[in-house]
Amino acid sequence: MNLHPKFPYQLYLVISEKDCLGKDFLKVAEDAILGGVDIIQLREKNTGTKEFLTKALQLKEVTEKYNIPLIINDHPEVTEKTDAFGIHVGNSDTPPMTLRGQSFFKEKMIGYSIEYLEQLENKQTSISDYLGVSPIFSTKTKEDTVTEWGLDGLSLIRTLTDKPLIAIGNINLNNAQMIIKAGANSLAVVSAICAAEHPEQAAYELKNEILK
Ligand SMILES: Cc1ncc(COP(=O)(O)OP(=O)(O)O)c(N)n1
Ligand SMILES: Cc1ncsc1CCOP(=O)(O)O
Numbered sequence: 001m002n003l004h005p006k007f008p009y010q011l012y013l014v015i016s017e018k019d020c021l022g023k024d025f026l027k028v029a030e031d032a033i034l035g036g037v038d039i040i041q042l043r044e045k046n047t048g049t050k051e052f053l054t055k056a057l058q059l060k061e062v063t064e065k066y067n068i069p070l071i072i073n074d075h076p077e078v079t080e081k082t083d084a085f086g087i088h089v090g091n092s093d094t095p096p097m098t099l100r101g102q103s104f105f106k107e108k109m110i111g112y113s114i115e116y117l118e119q120l121e122n123k124q125t126s127i128s129d130y131l132g133v134s135p136i137f138s139t140k141t142k143e144d145t146v147t148e149w150g151l152d153g154l155s156l157i158r159t160l161t162d163k164p165l166i167a168i169g170n171i172n173l174n175n176a177q178m179i180i181k182a183g184a185n186s187l188a189v190v191s192a193i194c195a196a197e198h199p200e201q202a203a204y205e206l207k208n209e210i211l212k
């Protein structure tokens with residue numbers, strides 16, 4: 001994996017309680033950290049702000065214990081109330097420029113999803129800290145997606161930006177190497193770890209693949 005100096009987090013877990021299929025999501029997070037996950041995003045869709053905040057505070061206790069950065073999906077308010085490491089937003093969320101204009105987000109990590117090639121020329125992209133190549137492959141975990149970038153799409157994006165590129169969407173042990181070769185600086189996964197019977201082992205195997 002080509003390690004990016006501004007994003008040294010090679011295995012990125014995106015977690016929700018639902019995607020853990022009945023397992024305790026805090027235990028999944030802890031096991032995943034023990035297996036080698038470098039950064040965690042809490043992504044709870046269809047959850048009210050209060051419940052999201054409760055989960056974020058619980059998860060922050062786990063991530064802090066291991067000094068792992070916590071990213072919050074979509075919610076600036078939850079990011080601020082938990083004093084998380086950063087936020088991930090997409091095209092339907094608060095734009096990166098708006099966030100960066102707020103004092104709390106000046107020094108926070110802002111991740112931004114790339115769904116259209118034209119986004120690479122906009123200001124939102126240039127002020128973001130990393131880009132989610134979303135999705136690299138289509139996935140049942142998120143069905144409201146636009147472009148399945150594939151390996152060729154990722155390679156093309158690699159030629160157009162120096163920002164850290166985080167590939168996400170249907171990533172597993174079988175395709176990890178190809179995605180790395182196409183230019184990703186980090187692999188983000190939901191089901192490959194959350195839905196696994198043994199999340200620690202799943203994370204360990206993915207990390208080993210990355211470190212090969
Ligand atoms: C690392 C990473 N990349 C992309 C996404 C997708 O974000 P978004 O387009 O805002 O979609 P939702 O996750 O909000 O459904 C992500 N969450 N993380
Ligand atoms: C949140 C998100 N954004 C783009 S694809 C995706 C879901 C990835 O889930 P999985 O790793 O299970 O395919």
Ligand SMILES: [Mg+2]
Pocket residue numbers: 073074088089090091092093
């Ligand atoms: Mg979003």
